[in-house]
Amino acid sequence: MMDKPLINIKNLSVGFRSLSGKIMPVLRNVDLSVHCGESIGLVGESGSGKSTLALAAMGYLKRGLQVIDGVVQFEDHSMFTLTRTDLEGVRGGKLALIPQNSGQSLTPTSKIGTQLSEALKLHSSLDATHHKQRVIELLTQVRLPDPEAIFERYPHELSGGQQQRAAIAMALAGEPEALLLDEPTTGLDVTTQAHILELLRELAADTGMAMVYVSHDLGAIARVCDRVMVMYAGEIVLEGTTSQVLKTPIHPYAHGLLASIPKLSDAHLPQALDGRPPVPGDAGAGCAFADRCALVSNVCRKERPVLHRTPNGEHVRCHHFTDIDKMNSTAARSAVLAQTDNLSKAFPILTLGGLSIRYQQKGLLDDLSARLFGAEKILIPTVDDIYLEIRRGETVGLVGESGSGKSTILKSLAGLLSPAAGQVLFDLGSTGQSAPVQLPSVVEARGHDHLRAIQLIFQNPDDSLNPRHTIAEILAQPLTLYFGLTGDALYERSVSILERVRLGAHYLNRLPSQLSGGEKQRVAIARAFAAEPDLILCDEVTSALDVSVQAAVLALLNELKHEKGTTYIFVSHDLAVVKALSDRVAVLYQGRMCELGPSDAVYSYPSHPYTEVLLGAVLEPDPDSAPKLVADDIVELSPPAKGCAFQRRCPRRLGTICDEMVPEWQQGAGQHMIRCHIPLKELITLQKDA
Amino acid sequence: MLNLFLRRLMLGIVTVVIVSIIIFLGVELLPGDACTAFLEREAQGKLLENCRNDLGLGRPAYERYLEWAVGAAQGDLGISANGQKSIADLVGHRLGNSLLLALCAMCAGIPLAIILGVVTGLWRDRSVDLVFSTSAIFAMTIPEFVSATVLILLFSVWLEWLPGIVLTPADSPASDFFPEILLPVIVLAMVMTAHILRMVRSSVIQVMESDYIQMATLKGVPYWQTVFRHALPNALLPAINVVALTIAWLLGGVVVIEVVFNYPGLGRMMIDAISDRDLPVVQAIALIVATVYVCVNLTADLMTMIANPRLRTHYLRK
Incomplete structure (x- = not known):
């Protein structure tokens, strides 16, 4: 192939010195070479060392890390021996970085234009008088609307997707030969992510840049990379072409990782990968993955496998890669979604009647101007017009992009936000027959029974578990509050609840900080279930977790549902995750419901145009599938005052009727409902053709 | 706005x-x-x-x-109970003297504190940092009257460089207070420098570890440019409020220093008025000090609003 690689990393080991003075490796003997025009994906879960490796390519290590062994070459430069001035010349010039979370990577006190001009000043030969013009060109190239205005904006005035585009433009300013992308789309909405990836693909094709793409998201990797390297515990465990790695992974870890990703096309729950990766310095003499591997044998524990080269040109670090086919037969088939029998006969547990929630409030000045000039300020509710009936034992998923009001609805149901209008009926189920009563809107007004019956699980267990309370104290709170348990009874119940979430009694004395992310979320789930609730509100409960852990948490939720017949309202931005767990799905846009129905129906045609946009943007971990981008990823800050909520972005807009009239609900087959002016039959034809 | x-x-x-x-x-x-x-x-x-x-x-x-x-x-603070004089006149001189003292302490202390804060923040855990951070803790924790006494002992009793006590009458022009004012200024500057330094240091450390500084470094921005263009504008924002609090404290609360050095400022007048039970004067001074606090904090809030683009654009758009 090509003679000389652009980036050439040889036998790199990086580590940090622990308090005891021992060096803990974070990267172990890693080789990476990137040729011109090539795009390589680095995948792995958090802590696998993928970001460290990418940053090391720039000669940069995070505070506390040091090179133990190996060399990092970019072109003819040995990055870790360059002087500071020489490094500054390479970084941001021929070798540029697109960071994760651009919102935090752009300096908040200087304008976008200034930050891009700075990059030009450092790395281009252009005369200073042409800088502004060039910046505008770059902003146009990354397809930012109104580049002249963006030039004058501060980073916080841009949406997440726009910030990411600005960061891309900044990286392009130095006309790089290689781009390092560190989780560039993590945290963005699905449609925004899909658009950014398309942009990167086109840029790479146009400019012939090499790319190193770091991500935990195999869907994104599938879309942009030619070759993929899978990392585990600081080592490269598998390297091959994208289609080799994603379609026929020959390393057990890669195999497990792929199986743990929920897919739209799959009716099953994803398969969990048990256990957790070793912490740095903890890996013994053998294979780092041995403890979690289904193919483990004695040799795996004694001898660290070398990177074998297969006849197909792949590299794999496994003693048993030839036996990979056994994985499918030996691994238990993933659990089928627990179905609650006779859902249709169950009583409704929760009925939302025209729920409307408003954050915006009238200020003193608004009041004054209303009195003086009669100019009444119209407040548009953040969430409006929500009618939903949830039956006991049912799981209803709420999906939508950020700003769709899904978390707002949960907060209101939990009693943290008082609705502006509408009623919420709740049935405690104590009488054995349907006896719904009005649910007091705020938590302070709710009685013991209501507080116990409705529990909320938050997105981030780091924030929702008190870091100074032991797990025993955390679990004791609901148990003592609702059931008055103390002493031995409390201990026994705590242990049995912990065991139900597959954590042992030895966790009771630990603090949240001593647990991994997945374990913490299990504790949060245990705390919710300790109250023996009737309804559990799950707010993005798997979003902060790695995919393999996510699969385990989903399986746990499913299992508990099966056991207890609990009702869930499951909120997530991830359509595949919602599909994996929900009986019915409601699609929200700007706080208005667009579509509601059984999940199978919602995920197939006909769809509301917004659902169509969302589904089209989903990236499957399959190099042969491409997203269908039918609408722009504009971010709307508030819903329109009248008409259909989706009018401004709709790819199937009819005309003024969409702006003027809120569409009626159209009834499809099997309780499937769509709120659109286009007749269902027409939608089917339109969407089949697309 | x-x-x-x-x-x-x-x-x-x-x-x-x-x-x-x-x-x-x-x-x-x-x-x-x-x-x-x-x-x-x-x-x-x-x-x-x-x-x-x-x-x-x-x-x-x-x-x-x-x-x-x-x-x-309207500026008429009434008449003092014992001297039958206009309080406004009495307080006027004293306020002027307090302002002079505060101004001198600020001119010495604020730039020094910011420079040292930045230096200690950038060279965290190095010897410069250890020396200045430790001295700052001492300056903060040793009571002012102790450090004042030690300085008097050192500079006026042993070395005989500076006068240890202020003898100039309250209504003299500002220039007459030199060099007598220097020792009180040094003591005040020490205390305020310590407070602001610690604040600036932690702010600089926090900003230097932020994602945008990492990004600037990886964009190839030279180190000092990163510090001055990217780090300091962000790191110094929270310092504005600390500086304001220190200024307010300087203008109203330096009673101990004024008493130790016999400096004719507001604080000492307050003490005198309290011991004389001259209630109208006590009332007047309390009101002045409160007004100063409010004004200084208002100014600081406005400055923060102007200096922080996030707040500025937020209010401009409204």
């Missing part, structure tokens, strides 16, 4: 009015009144009655409050 400024100004005025009511009530609740305090043992019979009539103490409290408040708003 103007709207917001006016709103904050209104709030400030309301605060001062509330504080003035509290001060007035506080003095009112003390046993006895200005006359009993002033006349002491002779406070009985005709003498007391005459005095009360002179001062109009027989009238209801709200009337007297209004009279006092309206007067104060």
